[in-house]
Amino acid sequence: MTARLDTSPCPVPKWLPDRHSQTLYAALAASHHRIAFVRERVQTPDGDFLDFDWAGPGLSPNRVPPDASPAAVAIPEKVAATRWMTAHDWQSLPTLSETPALILFHGLEGGSSSRYAQSIGQYFRARGWVVVIGHFRGCSGHPNRLARxxxxxDSEEIGFMLQTVRARLPHARWHAVGVSLGGNALLKYLGEQGAAAGWLQACAGVSVPLDLVAAGICLSQGVINRQLYSRYFLRxxxxKVLEKASRYPGALDVGRIAHARDLREFDDAYTAPLHGFRNALDYWNRAACKPWLAHIAVPTLVLNARNDPFLxxxxxxGPNECSDSVLLHQPAEGGHAGFPTGPFPGHLGWLPQRLARYFETQR
Incomplete structure (x- = not known):
């Protein structure tokens, strides 16, 4: 059994001629529709918390519900969520069994304000879907509590987030999308769970660094990858990590973290030891989702531009490395997590449309 392979193009504009211009323009400047969210904070079993940003029929992010005061639900930080969720909000969301719902897992240092999250969220919300952005720890604008x-x-965290939203709307037809890092964790989870994840209608991984060793080495080499992308993430x-060090004296190697020049050095100094790995290479090998693609049982789109500068x-x-539940779409152009299209100034409409087509037709 092998996956299907789609190489049809993403029609990127000629004025974005290469992988870097497509990636950077989509991330920093491309036009996109905006969407506001209502935020829920969920306590984790280990004493930390995760923030979920919700949008959907019945939710009014800019209107205070009758069971709360403006001061009680206000979020002072400048984030895409305008207020906190209340009991009245849960009663307002649809409970029909045919309600389509989507959870999106963002990429490295992303969140509900990221252009791709805004574009995807607005597209599906405008079509009657419930949309939720699940933030990884420390990515919602609030520092998380633990040193980790x-x-x-982190497929265990993905599982917790999926079960959280499923418990909120148990009758909805749930779909999941993971972008970049979030896509790696989602695809790994799907492979580990196999048929047990069958309650999900369909899933997608976008610009996933499927082979973390290859991606990590790629981002640690070359002038643009090392000096531009790596520095952008490390900033x-x-x-965040040095702020944690002030709360956990002696738990973190502050010197090595502060002097890390690329993602490999950062992962060696922080990510690997804090999350149970020997070093960056051990982390990249054990955390990569690529070996799990053959075990995915849920209909899943894996979308990677062949000119992605991160992989x-x-x-x-190839198709023989994946289960027959997987559709590999590998257009020649699109960059990383961008896929910009249209005449100048361009837009980010192609990606959500591609996801919607797959969710509707599995093609």
Whole structure:
């Protein structure tokens, strides 16, 4: 049994001629529709918390519900969620068994304000879906409580987040999308669970670094990858971790973390030891989702542009490496988590439309 392979193009504009321009423009400048959310905070079994940003029929992010006061539900930080969820909000959401629902897992240092999350969220919400963005620890605008954070292979956390939203709307027809790091964790979870994840209608991984060793080496080499992308991620990652160090004296190697020059050095100093791995290479090998693609039983789209600057094309899986529940879509262009299209100034409409087509037709 093998996966299907789709190589049809993403029609990126000629004025974005290469992988870097497609990636950076989509992440930093491309036009997109905006969406506001209502936030729920969920306590985790280990004493931490996760923030879920909800949108859907019946939810009014900019209107205070009758069971609360403006001060009680206000979120002071500048995030895509405008207020906290109340009991009245849960009563307002649809409970019909045919209600379509989508949870999105963001990429490294992403969240509900990320352009891809905004674009996907608005597209599906406008079509009557319930949409929720599940934030990994420390990515919602609030520092998490523990010294640990999040990592690419945390399928246990994915399972907790999925069961949380399922418990909120148990009769909905749930779908899941993971972008980049979030996609790796989601696909690994789907492979580990096999048929047990069959309550999900369909899933998708977008621009997933399926082979974390190849991706990690790629991002740690070359002027643009090392000096631009890695520095961009490290800027916020270091800040968060060094803030944790002030709360957990002696638990973190502050010197190594502060002087990390690329993701390998950062993962060696922080991500690997804090999450049970020997070093970055051990982490990348054990957390990668690629070996799990053959065990996925839920209909799943795996979308990777062949010019993604974060993952070398030879590291992309072939049909014989995946189960027949998987559709591999590998267009030649699109960059990383971007897929911009249209005449200048362009837009991000292609990606949510591609996801919707797969969810509707599995093609």
């Amino acid at each position: 954070a999040y990592y690419s292979g 916020t990652m270091k800040k 070398p094309e030879p590291a992309l899986p």
